Amino acid sequence: MALTGLQIFKLLPxxxxxxxxxxxxxxxxMKLAAGKEALDKCADATxxxxxxxxxxxxxxxxxxxxxxxxxxxxVGEETVFFRHEKxxxxxxxLFRALDPRGLSAADLAARLDEWAQVRHxxxxxxxxxxxxxxxxxxxxxVCASAAAAATQRGLPxxxxxxxxxxASAAAAxxxxxxxxxxxxxxxxMAPYVGVAAPLGxxxxxxxxxxxxxxxxxADAVKTGVTDVLLEAPGTNLRDAHRSLSLIRRGALDRIHxxxxxxxxxxxxxxxxxKAVLGITKFTSVITISDAGSEAWLPLWTLRQNIYTDPQKPxxxxxxxxxxxEPDARSPLxxxxxxxxxxxxxxxxxxxxxxxxxxxxxxxxxxxxLTAWSAGKFSGERVAKALREMGATERVTHKTVIIPGYxxxxxxxxxxxxxxxxxxxxxxxxASDIAFFFRDVWASAVCAS
Amino acid sequence: xxxxxxxxTWPGGVREVVLGAGSRKPITVGGGKGLPLHTFEATFxxxxxxALEVTxxxxxxxxGAVRAPWEGVLGQPAAAAQxxxxxxxxxxxxxxxxxxxxxxxxRTAEEAVADVRGVLDVVSCPLIVKGPGAGAKQNDIxxxxxxxxxxxxxxxxxACQEDYKTLAAVAVAYGQVLVAESPIDINIAKQLNILLxxxxxxxxxxxxxxLTGALGYxxxxxxxxxxxMRLAALGGEPMLSCPVVCLVGEEVWKTKEAKTxxxxxxxxxxxxxxxxxxEVATALPLLLAGADVxxxxxxxxxxxxxxxxxxxxxxxxx
Numbered sequence: 001m002a003l004t005g006l007q008i009f010k011l012l013p014x015x016x017x018x019x020x021x022x023x024x025x026x027x028x029x030m031k032l033a034a035g036k037e038a039l040d041k042c043a044d045a046t047x048x049x050x051x052x053x054x055x056x057x058x059x060x061x062x063x064x065x066x067x068x069x070x071x072x073x074x075v076g077e078e079t080v081f082f083r084h085e086k087x088x089x090x091x092x093x094l095f096r097a098l099d100p101r102g103l104s105a106a107d108l109a110a111r112l113d114e115w116a117q118v119r120h121x122x123x124x125x126x127x128x129x130x131x132x133x134x135x136x137x138x139x140x141x142v143c144a145s146a147a148a149a150a151t152q153r154g155l156p157x158x159x160x161x162x163x164x165x166x167a168s169a170a171a172a173x174x175x176x177x178x179x180x181x182x183x184x185x186x187x188x189m190a191p192y193v194g195v196a197a198p199l200g201x202x203x204x205x206x207x208x209x210x211x212x213x214x215x216x217x218a219d220a221v222k223t224g225v226t227d228v229l230l231e232a233p234g235t236n237l238r239d240a241h242r243s244l245s246l247i248r249r250g251a252l253d254r255i256h257x258x259x260x261x262x263x264x265x266x267x268x269x270x271x272x273x274k275a276v277l278g279i280t281k282f283t284s285v286i287t288i289s290d291a292g293s294e295a296w297l298p299l300w301t302l303r304q305n306i307y308t309d310p311q312k313p314x315x316x317x318x319x320x321x322x323x324x325e326p327d328a329r330s331p332l333x334x335x336x337x338x339x340x341x342x343x344x345x346x347x348x349x350x351x352x353x354x355x356x357x358x359x360x361x362x363x364x365x366x367x368x369l370t371a372w373s374a375g376k377f378s379g380e381r382v383a384k385a386l387r388e389m390g391a392t393e394r395v396t397h398k399t400v401i402i403p404g405y406x407x408x409x410x411x412x413x414x415x416x417x418x419x420x421x422x423x424x425x426x427x428x429x430a431s432d433i434a435f436f437f438r439d440v441w442a443s444a445v446c447a448s
Numbered sequence: 449x450x451x452x453x454x455x456x457t458w459p460g461g462v463r464e465v466v467l468g469a470g471s472r473k474p475i476t477v478g479g480g481k482g483l484p485l486h487t488f489e490a491t492f493x494x495x496x497x498x499a500l501e502v503t504x505x506x507x508x509x510x511x512g513a514v515r516a517p518w519e520g521v522l523g524q525p526a527a528a529a530q531x532x533x534x535x536x537x538x539x540x541x542x543x544x545x546x547x548x549x550x551x552x553x554x555r556t557a558e559e560a561v562a563d564v565r566g567v568l569d570v571v572s573c574p575l576i577v578k579g580p581g582a583g584a585k586q587n588d589i590x591x592x593x594x595x596x597x598x599x600x601x602x603x604x605x606x607a608c609q610e611d612y613k614t615l616a617a618v619a620v621a622y623g624q625v626l627v628a629e630s631p632i633d634i635n636i637a638k639q640l641n642i643l644l645x646x647x648x649x650x651x652x653x654x655x656x657x658x659l660t661g662a663l664g665y666x667x668x669x670x671x672x673x674x675x676x677m678r679l680a681a682l683g684g685e686p687m688l689s690c691p692v693v694c695l696v697g698e699e700v701w702k703t704k705e706a707k708t709x710x711x712x713x714x715x716x717x718x719x720x721x722x723x724x725x726x727e728v729a730t731a732l733p734l735l736l737a738g739a740d741v742x743x744x745x746x747x748x749x750x751x752x753x754x755x756x757x758x759x760x761x762x763x764x765x766x
Contacts, residue, residue: 082679084672120715122664211451238760241736242488246453256451272725273732273756280671280733294717297705298663298729305668306733340666347665347704351509429581431702435551 003053005033011049012042019043061251062261064202064227066093066131066285067156068177073130075229075284076262081248087309090262092279093130094299095158097289100146101137108146116153120297123339124317127300131156133182133287136166144170151177158182158287160266164191168199175199180285182264185231189216193223202227204264204285209233210246214258221257229264229285237277240265248282272299279303315365316342320391324355331356331441332391333401333426334382336363336371344430352434354441359391359400368403379412386417399444401436404428455489458482460684462740463652464494465691467540467625468574469601475539475574477655477740478691484678484738485760495761496735497539498750499576499743501697502528504555504563505547510745511707513720514697517747526566533571536747537754542576542605543567544698548589549580557592564593568600576627576693576743578605587614598622603693605629606657609640616647627693629657632669634676634688641687651686655693655741662699662706663730670694674737694734697745700727724748732756 009029020041022028031037032053039045039053063076073093080086096115100108112132120127132150136143136159143159143166150157151174158180161167171179182204183192189205196203203225207213210233217228230247234240250259262284267275269289278286279302288299316337323346335345337360349356361382363371371377386392386400400417401424402410410423417423424444427436461481468474475497482490506523507515517536521527525543532538545560547553567575577593579586590604591614599622606629607615619626628644630637637656645651658677661670674692681689700706706723708716716722727749731742735757744750 082672082675083668084676210453214451236759237756238485238487241485241760245483245486246488249456250451250453255453259451273728273752276729276732277736280736292717292721293715294719294722294725297716297722298725301664301705302667302729302733305664306671308668310668310672340661340669343665347702350704351702351707432551439551 003033005030008032008053011052013044015044060254060260064229064262066178066180066202069154071154071156073156081252083306084310087311088307090284091303091307092283093285095131095133095285095287096129097133097287099135100142101140108149112150112153116155120300122301123304125304131158133158133160136161136170138162138166144173147174147179164195167192168195171195171199171201175201178202180204189220193220193225197224200226202229204229204231206231207233210243214256217258217261228261230261231264237274240274241277241281244281244283275299276302280306315339316360318360318362318385318389320389320394321346321358321360323349323358326355326357328396331401332359332395334359334361334386335403336361336366336368336377338363338365338367341367348430348433352437354437357391357394359386359389361385368405372406377406379409380416382409382413383416398422399424401426456482458682460682460689462681462691463689465625465652465655467601467603469623470599472574472600473572474601484736487760495757496740496742498754499540499542499741500532500536500538500747500750501542501544501743501745502532503544503546505553507546510701513723514701514745525563526570529567530570533573536750538750540573540576541567541571542578542743544578545580545589548585550585557589560589560593561596564597568597574601574603576603576605590615591618594618594622594624601625603627603655609636612640612643613647616644616649620648625653625655627655627657629659632659632673634673637677638687651690654690656690657693660694660696660699662703663726664705665703667730667733671733671737678738691740692738693741694739695743696727696731696734697743700730701745728752
């Protein structure tokens with residue numbers, strides 16, 4: 001269990017020496033309790049204090065790194081059951097499954113090259129295939145060369161093993177790149193522990209139920225496997241959901257050391273729903289058999305949503321964003337930098353088929369109504385922002401459209417812009433933008 | 449060392465609300481006594497139900513992928529409702545009177561009443577009726593519909609904090625269920641329910657619509673507000689214990705990702721599958737966050753979500 005500020009305070013020297021940068025030991029203790037400072041900053045902390053704090057501050061779920069270099073992924077270290085309690089921190093790694101059997105070296109290389117280069121940009125994040133999950137087949141040695149080829153391209157590797165010998169042959173040459181060793185579901189774990197421990201690679205353990213799972217995980221750690229993941233028991237969504245929920249709850253409540261590890265889930269072809277469950281509910285590494293973007297895009301996007309820090313409003317970079325290919329006669333609209341607002345407005349603009357300039361003003365991520373109430377979307381602030389980002393230079397018609405909910409700022413904004421600028425009040429809801437262009441914009445601009 | 453996995457118990461739970469009455473075959477929703485879909489540790493007397501959306505006019509904004517299964521009945525609400533129930537297996541139907549909006553056809557209350565009657569005549573399931581959006585026209589339309597279908601237990605969508613009095617009175621007078629809509633805000637959701645109960649609405653006849661953000665468009669906000677509402681309900685908060693309805697289809701099929709054809713974004717994959725996946729990947733997290741009623745648009749999405757719900761409650765499939 002985490003210690004409270006007062007419990008930590010009792011472990012500190014209580015000299016108020018200020019060397020840590022805080023006026024009192026109590027203030028520093030409060031920051032430690034909130035996880036915002038490290039004990040290293042206390043020059044006089046005793047060994048006893050360090051030990052007590054270290055044990056208490058050890059995350060309830062261990063940290064595991066898979067892969068090496070810039071594309072290595074880190075999972076685990078989660079601290080909450082509900083994202084609104086704090087945030088989920090380590091987004092799950094989505095690994096694409098590949099069976100290298102029957103692929104020529106050239107085909108394999110081409111495929112890995114393609115996968116390593118997949119990139120989709122969305123709302124400030126680049127979506128990539130996080131790793132490759134390679135099927136190892138008994139008596140076939142292509143897995144080792146495929147693993148080496150994936151590693152060369154910087155891709156983290158998971159080895160879906162058939163046998164301990166095959167797993168060892170594929171993992172040993174790339175052990176410094178930390179491949180994730182995945183035994184067959186429900187296989188006897190001891191032989192795989194015997195492979196993973198000496199190589200120092202992370203290992204997925206599985207069992208028929210949670211009792212047995214916690215047991216094999218604890219045994220694996222005792223036998224020398226430093227990094228363990230748990231395969232969630234259950235084939236249908238109900239059973240997988242039960243496992244995922246109870247593992248997370250048990251880990252946070254620290255009911256058994258064997259539950260304090262990140263969770264692994266296999267998703268077969270056409271099982272998008274299972275991947276959706278995994279991303280929503282606590283999974284850290286998912287192997288996905290489906291190939292197309294029609295499956296990957298929703299999964300990446302879901303991960304982006306679920307792993308967004310709920311305490312921080314989603315914000316867009318303040319700037320003038322083009323919708324379509326606008327020119328100097330195209331409409332200029334202004335809105336707030338709350339991502340959701342931006343997305344909805346730009347989607348509707350796009351759908352309306354009117355190329356336009358969308359100026360996004362820094363409102364610290366607040367929506368229109370909230371920003372206006374908080375004084376972040378006043379006429380003066382909007383005018384200043386429009387000038388600073390050069391929005392006023394983009395169009396010759398000197399007309400700016402403001403959101404309907406901010407109608408009251410129109411006079412103030414006209415005054416602040418001066419120079420013959422006019423303010424048009426747009427609709428309250430983005431869904432009415434098309435009607436606005438049809439009914440209001442055309443006549444407003446023709447009249448000028 | 450055996451694990452000590454005690455089921456988590458709670459003092460409160462979600463209310464039960466009966467949708468449909470009179471000539472309708474009623475459906476009960478809500479009643480869950482634990483975290484959403486935690487069927488392994490709490491009782492859930494009723495499984496989540498799935499509605500399909502039909503419209504009074506040909507919905508011009510629907511893209512090809514979601515129009516296809518409705519070809520031939522778009523803008524014919526009775527025929528579409530029949531297809532929704534008989535062919536697509538919807539538990540209930542949402543009739544969206546989009547054409548009554550002054551900018552989208554400006555259909556009259558008489559026409560709206562005729563549409564509702566037409567649907568009631570061909571299906572026996574409960575009916576959700578969604579007006580054209582907040583404002584005087586919405587109140588007029590929904591009042592006339594509620595009066596004409598008095599005693600049918602219609603679910604009227606929706607009352608909001610700024611404008612609830614008319615629909616509150618109408619729901620009470622004609623025995624209808626009322627949807628209380630709040631803008632992804634737990635405090636407003638609670639406040640609106642307090643206002644409704646002060647206006648003599650039985651809170652056991654209310655559904656909460658927390659406002660759905662589609663996947664990629666605020667889903668996480670809806671998701672967390674719903675989780676917090678469920679925790680409040682389980683903790684015993686009476687004003688947040690109503691079942692939750694999410695309008696998934698209309699939000700999903702507005703998104704760029706569901707609408708853009710593969711010809712324009714070849715790297716995004718075929719648009720029909722992408723749109724359906726988008727709807728499924730919005731619907732499932734909302735079920736996990738506590739939705740009791742989902743309103744979908746694509747029958748294929750309904751079929752896939754249904755299979756998962758069945759697995760949850762029967763232990764089969766999946």
